[in-house]
Amino acid sequence: MTAKVEHEERRRQIAEALLRIADTEGLQSASMRAVAAEAGVSLRLVQYYFTTKEGLLLDALTRLGAQLQARMERWIGEARAPQEVVTAILSCILPTDAESRRITRTYAAYYTLVLNDPAVLEKQAAQPPALLEGFLAKQLRAAQEAGQIDARRDTAVSAAGLLAMVNGLGSSVLGGQRDGEEALAILTYHLDELFRTP
Amino acid sequence: MTAKVEHEERRRQIAEALLRIADTEGLQSASMRAVAAEAGVSLRLVQYYFTTKEGLLLDALTRLGAQLQARMERWIGEARAPQEVVTAILSCILPTDAESRRITRTYAAYYTLVLNDPAVLEKQAAQPPALLEGFLAKQLRAAQEAGQIDARRDTAVSAAGLLAMVNGLGSSVLGGQRDGEEALAILTYHLDELFRTP
DNA sequence: ACATGCATGATACGGGTGTACCAGAAGAAG
């Protein structure tokens, strides 16, 4: 057979074309024909590799999640101290550079789609945020036990609040209300506030 | 003539039909025909009162903004103390009851639309958040001068952070990650944290 | 009473959508 790698490679090529369109023109502009044109293949091929549009959307979303996770791991790097890890995770989500801007924008595009699609994408997409929040809370707890955070703080609630804040900051950046630098400054301010033992 | 009030009444009726659809099925399902059906009028009428779809979208967005502002003023009520005002404003945005859920969902629907429409809706929609943030910052500053907030806090940055957090919390509620009560709890926790003089 | 203008209804048009169908290449298996 013509090797399975080529098959997967094609799928990747097409799915990434979808993501590119979702980033630049929004998901509603990502028709099958537009994706095919962007990927440089025929409409039939898109149909062949992903039978339905929903399949394509789902696959692309999975890949987007993988990209974000890869970025996070890259940003964490060799950081081991909880404070550094938390800072890395949170600030790498903010749309400060081209890559994060792209990822955030595309996620935002998917967000609206998920809102009005009962639960089709639910199982696929609803887990990362919950897992991430748990991981974050664990890091904060570790920092707290190391004496870097006031013992009276509730680490779980703090983690949820920080994540929500980063999310909201990202929205404001995408909406053009402020730029990435300002958003990052706001985040670091609150992180400094948290990591302070009186 | 048949009185201008009827004209405006019709516009309201149609625009609210649009908002109703945007809430329940998303903005992408709000076609002219669907809006007409929802409002119980003919397609031609929708065209007549709002010549173009963009006009309808814009008008409905303006009304949505007015609804949110009315809700905020209602929630502020007779509260005058800065802490109460801030708490009221922030918590009334969270999707905890039917009305706020509706408003938040509809705003979210518009958000994606604004992201990929260069600047058509910009002037119309980009001002409220900035104004609100300024107002919030002013309230925090007042509370700080009254000694209810640690003097070392940066009120402007805190206001921005809180607003972003509420925004993010709203998204998580809409996404089904947690319910309104939990979100409110997270918000109150951070407010209590802020309004505390060591 | 008639003409004027606003309000409404029915329908048509061009275009874009997701998906289905049919017909061939190309290469492996017998």
Add this chain to the structure above:
DNA sequence: CTTCTTCTGGTACACCCGTATCATGCATGT
């Protein structure tokens, strides 16, 4: 060499979209 599976291209279908057009009602101002 033939046969069969995997892959690719072109095209058609039914549907929905926003908008434009034509025609009619109906109340009013003179």
